[in-house]
Amino acid sequence: MINVLIVLFVVVFVAQVVRIFEISNIITKTKNEVSDRSNHINGILLLLSGIGLLVFFFWQRAEWMDQTLQISASEHGPLIDNLWDTTMGLIIVVFLILTPLLFGVAFIYRGKENNQASYITHNNKLEFFWTAIPAVVLMALISYGLVVWGKIVNQDISDAMVVEVYAKQFNWTARYAGDDNQLGRADVRFVGGKNELGVISQSTKDSQIENLDKKIQKLTNDIKKSENPAEKKLISKRLEKLEKKKKTLMTYFITTPMDKLMAAEDDIITKELHLPVGKKVLFKFRSQDVIHSAYLPHFRVQMNCVPGTTTQFAFTPTITSADMKKELNNDSFEYVMLCNKICGAAHYNMQMKVIVETEEEYNAWLETQNQTKISNL
Amino acid sequence: MGIEGHHKENFFSKYVFSLDHKMISKQFLITGMVMGVIAMVMSALFRIQLANPGESSSIxxxxxxxxxxxxxxxxxxxxSLxxxxxxxxxxxxxxxxxSGTFANLLIPLQIGARDMASGFLNMLSYWFxxxxxxxxxxxxxVQSGPASAGWTIYPPLSAVPETIxxxxxxxxxxxxxxxxxxxSSLLGGLNYxxxxxxxxxxxxxxxxLPLTVWALLVTAILGVLSFPVLLSAALLLVFDRSFGTSFFLSDILVQGEVxxxxxGNPILFQHLFxxxxxxEVYIVLLPALGITSEIIATNSRKPIFGYRAMIGSILAIAFLSFIVWxxxxxxxxxxPxxxxVFVFTTLLIAIPSAIKVFNYIATLWRGNLQFTPAMLFSIGLVSTFITGGLTGLILGDSALDINVHDTYFVVAHFHIVMGLSAIFGMLAGVYHWFPKMYGRLMNLKLGYIHFWGTFICAYGTFFPMHFLGMxxxxxxxxxxxxxxxxxxxxDINExxxxxxxAxxxxxxxxxxxxxxxIFRGPISSQNPWKSNTLEWTTPVERIHGNWPGEIPSVHRWAYDYSKxxxxxxxxxxIVPMKEGEEEHH
Structure with missing residues (x-):
């Protein structure tokens, strides 16, 4: 009700404003067209808005700049930050030149009845310069950007610690590769029970098949007991499905090479991401349902997780969580991994805690994760 | 089509199933405005949520x-919102x-045609x-809610109903x-x-040709070449959703079922999209740039600066827009x-864009600027085009994109450079060609209030988003x-x-x-803005066929202001060249 009243109020208000305009126009005999006076007023307003825009810009920087991510915590972070500062510096300079120029010119040449505009159609020399200068600046910017890009994507990953980051609606799971630094093969068809990531190994296969066999056994008994033909049909359908699943699992298992099966046994599944400081880590990303994006803003890392394929990103964390807390003077600070690709209703709350610590702390933590080792599942 | 083909008109043939490009243009405009209000109310609703997350609101x-x-x-x-x-x-x-409004209105009027090549296809375009x-x-x-996978509808989210x-x-x-x-877009585009x-x-x-027509022509070409690709992506998605194909889907586990x-590969969809x-960004932007080129020249009482460079940059932008996706x-x-390669081609677009900005400012320079609401919106467009375009240099740089991809920095960038610029261009066009559409003038002072309110709120809304993104x-x-x-x-969100x-x-x-x-505005004169282009040589009464007599012939370019x-x-x-007069541009 109150909303309807507000809408009505606005309509009536605008109508009254227009009436006042119409009446005042009749009284002052001004016409509904541009005049020297309106040009003057709008010219001044344009000048003020140009100044206002710059003031607004500087005010925002003063007010909010400290809430932006100032410190990067990875080896390639400063590369990106320097490129950012250079590009940002450049565009701020251009912004600070062009904005006053635009609004200033608009103000200076505001129309007057007796003024005459100049007939200027083009100026080849001028146009050459303002084509060439941006072109040169951009070439420099492109080259700088591509050098940085190259350094980030072409890192030497031969001795990087391999960690799988697994996305699903709406949480993250990590898989550490264990002592061999080799991740075992995985597939969504193997997901089941404690095997959240579908890792294919002797033990996960055994437990899954055992599980399936139990179900099949039960259904076979049910079918014998049942006297209702419709129910029989239903159960036999379910049975068929389970048999098919069993077959699929066996196929995947048999086609997995022995070394991959072995590599899987020492993989460790965790719900927190711990990283040793100063050690290069290679993230392998997978998703089981929709596209997610693993976003670690403090490390300047982001990569999509795409169902059906594996993506990757390598980086080296440089500041431990403890040091960052001191640096930011914030005891409750934690690194996080967010989801940054719309993935469903709880997209806004899909997160995983990331802890960067010393090598010893990391090793000690990993020890405690033994119960989620694949061979112990 | 033309006066020869003039037929008896009734209510339906005049206002509903009209074949006349001017009426079709108004139909596009009103429909677009209705849709615009819906989308705007939606944005107000989710802004209420973002400023007061999780709080109850009667609205x-x-x-x-x-x-x-x-x-x-x-x-x-x-x-969904x-x-x-x-x-x-x-x-x-x-x-x-x-595009629908201004291509329909301006193309026949500004090139001197009685109507579109096919009035019937044009009508179909509107009705589609x-x-x-x-x-x-x-x-x-609908019961399960409207589409909610983002306007980019990336599968699998858009393909698997169990996920959202x-x-x-x-x-x-x-x-x-x-x-x-x-x-609709293809029928219209081919016709244009x-x-x-x-x-x-x-x-x-x-x-x-006036730059409006150039911009609308290139826009139509872009649309005809690129929309079929979206159509194919949409059809493949329909197949994946309904007929069990796997163009974009693979290895998906939802609710315990594989x-x-x-x-399939979801990334393929993104390439097609x-x-x-x-x-599409330039399909949105180019008509606005064309409109403002025309309005800025007219209201500066000056030729558009660098006419040929303007055409060149439209063509360059159009070409590059196909190789930056x-x-x-x-x-x-x-x-990687x-x-x-995409970094390279993307940043190149800054060159023709910069040329356009410089040309706009050079057009204003030493002009005799008439600040109509249309002119103010055009200047507003140049400002937002500068502000929003510049941050494109950050997002187009892959290394920098890593950390601001899909953050509010992107939202700020494209709302300013594409959203605001295009909507400012559209509003400028409405104010400028309103007399041609309805034979009346809009109220000037309300136009000023509208511009200044919109301009301030536009920057107030989108500039702070850069900081959210950072x-x-x-x-x-x-x-x-x-x-x-x-x-x-x-506090930024508030x-x-x-x-x-606001x-x-x-x-x-x-x-x-x-x-x-539309109903009460003062009756317009034939050429209220003292403009050169052909549409202002038609009578104020909007007649089928545009010119009551012969179509006038053209003797000069559109920008002989203050010559x-x-x-x-x-x-x-339509004024013939004087003896000894030079046509220079």
């Missing part, structure tokens, strides 16, 4: 009903509403657009609506191209080398309360929401002015 309860139990917006409907807001704004307002709008609106009311509620019937209707929309190429008046060479799809999606996909796992806040987040690191961003809602309210002034002036040696500060294109 939300009123508008959203069961989607906002107790006045608290549900995450599902939040995602941003999805439909984006879809409507990009396609229905800034493509259909903008209308049907598409209706389907989109209907989709808002909006991907059920809502998504089906979205795809039906977009299919109708694409048909054929008309410009074949029906120009005598003497209207391509180098005498789907039977295997071997952005092959349209990036040209990958900059939306730097972090999809695409080959391919990423480098703080790492992802877009499409229902609320930022789930992360302690975003707690202190609430500023944004305040200006967004900006939406100020549009009431515009709509009032628009509809009031020395002439009686007035404008010379219509």
């Amino acid at each position: 939300l309860g009123t508008f959203l009903g069961r989607w906002a139990e107790g006045g608290v917006m549900s995450p599902d409907i939040y995602l 941003v999805t439909i807001h984006g879809t409507i704004m990009v396609f229905f307002v800034l493509t259909g509403g903008l 657009f209308f049907a598409s709008s209706v389907v989109m609106i209907v989709s808002l009311f 509620s909006g991907s059920g019937l809502g998504m089906t209707l979205w795809l039906v609506s977009m299919t109708l929309f694409i048909v 191209i054929v008309t410009v190429l074949n029906l120009r008046a005598e003497g209207m060479s391509l180098t005498r 789907l039977s799809h295997a071997g 952005w092959f349209l999606g990036h040209p 990958g900059h939306h996909m730097f972090i999809t796992g695409m080959n 080398f391919l990423g480098s 703080a790492g806040l992802p877009r499409r987040y229902y609320s930022n309360t789930a992360f302690p690191m975003f707690d202190n961003l609430l 500023v944004v929401s305040f200006f967004a809602i 900006g939406a309210l100020i549009q009431v002034v515009f709509f009032f002015n628009f509809f009031y002036s 020395p040696g002439m009686d007035d500060d404008f010379v219509s294109q």
Whole structure:
């Protein structure tokens, strides 16, 4: 009700404003067209808005700049930050030149009845310069950007610690590769029970098949007991499905090479991401349902997780969580991994805690994760 | 078509199934405005949520009903709102509403044609657009909610209904609506191209065409080349959704079941989508740039500076727009080398864009500027084009994109450079050509109030979003309360929401002015802005066939303003060259 009243109020208000305009126009005999006076007023307003825009810009920087991510915590972070500062510096300079120029010119040449505009159609020399200068600046910017890009994507990953980051609606799971630094093969068809990531190994296969066999056994008994033909049909359908699943699992298992099966046994599944400081880590990303994006803003890392394929990103964390807390003077600070690709209703709350610590702390933590080792599942 | 083919008109043939390009243009405009209001109200609603995350609001309860139990917006409907807001704004307002209105109105009038090449296809184009709008609106009311996978509808989210509620019937209707929309756009686009190429008046060479027509022509070409690719993507998605194919789907586990799809790749969809999606940015932007070129020249009482450079930069932007789509996909796992190529082509677009900005400012320089509302919106466009375009240098750089991809920095960038610029261009066009559409003038002072309110609110809404993005806040987040690191961003969000809602309210002034002036505005003179182009040589009464007698022939370019040696500060294109007069541009 109150909303309807507000809408009505606005309509009536605008109508009254227009009436006042119409009446005042009749009284002052001004016409509904541009005049020297309106040009003057709008010219001044344009000048003020140009100044206002710059003031607004500087005010925002003063007010909010400290809430932006100032410190990067990875080896390639400063590369990106320097490129950012250079590009940002450049565009701020251009912004600070062009904005006053635009609004200033608009103000200076505001129309007057007796003024005459100049007939200027083009100026080849001028146009050459303002084509060439941006072109040169951009070439420099492109080259700088591509050098940085190259350094980030072409890192030497031969001795990087391999960690799988697994996305699903709406949480993250990590898989550490264990002592061999080799991740075992995985597939969504193997997901089941404690095997959240579908890792294919002797033990996960055994437990899954055992599980399936139990179900099949039960259904076979049910079918014998049942006297209702419709129910029989239903159960036999379910049975068929389970048999098919069993077959699929066996196929995947048999086609997995022995070394991959072995590599899987020492993989460790965790719900927190711990990283040793100063050690290069290679993230392998997978998703089981929709596209997610693993976003670690403090490390300047982001990569999509795409169902059906594996993506990757390598980086080296440089500041431990403890040091960052001191640096930011914030005891409750934690690194996080967010989801940054719309993935469903709880997209806004899909997160995983990331802890960067010393090598010893990391090793000690990993020890405690033994119960989620694949061979112990 | 023309006066020879003039037939008896009744209400339906005049106002509904009209074949006249001027009426069709108004139909596009009004439909676009209705859709625009819907999308704008949606943005106001989700801005309320973002400024008061999770708090109860009677407004939300009123508008959203069961989607906002107790006045608290549900995450599902939040995602639907941003999805439909984006879809409507990009396609229905800034493509259909903008191109549809001004290509229809201006192409025949400015090239000196009696109507479009095919009036019938033109009518079909509108009615497909209308049907598409209706389907989109209907989709808002389905039980499982409207589409909610983002306006980019990336599968698998958009393909598997179990992953999000909006991907059920809502998504089906979205795809039906977009299919109708694409048909409309293709019918319209082909017609525009054929008309410009074949029906120009005598003497209207391509180098005498107003820049509006150039921009609309190139826009139509972009649309005809890129929309079919979106259509194919949409059809493949329909196949994946309904007929069990696996173009985009593979290895998906939802609710404990592995789907039977295997071997597809979701990234393929993104390639197809952005092959349209990036040209689409310029389909939205170029008509606005064309409109403002015309308005700035007219109201500066000066020739547009660098006419040929303006055409060249339109063509360069159009060409480059086809080879930059990958900059939306730097972090999809695409080959990094391919990423480098897209960085290169993307940043090149800054060159023709810079040329356009410099030319605009040079046109203003030493002019005699007449600040009509149309002129103010055009200057506003140049400002937003500068501000928003510059941050493109950051997002187009793959290394920098890593950390701001899909954050509010992107939202700020494209809303300023594409959203604001295009909407400013559209509003400028409405103010400027309103007399040609309705034979009356809009109220000037209300126009000023509208411009200044809109301009201030526009910057107040979108500029602070850069800081949200630099703080790492992802877009499409229902609320930022789930992360302690975003707690202190609430004050920025409050500023944004305040200006967004104020900006939406100020549009009431515009709509009032628009509809009031249709009926009560002062009668316009034949050439109220003292403009050179051909549309102002037609009578104020809008007649079928445009010119009552012969179509005038064209003797000069469109920008002879303040030419020395002439009686007035404008010379219509139909005035023959004086003896010894030079045609220089």
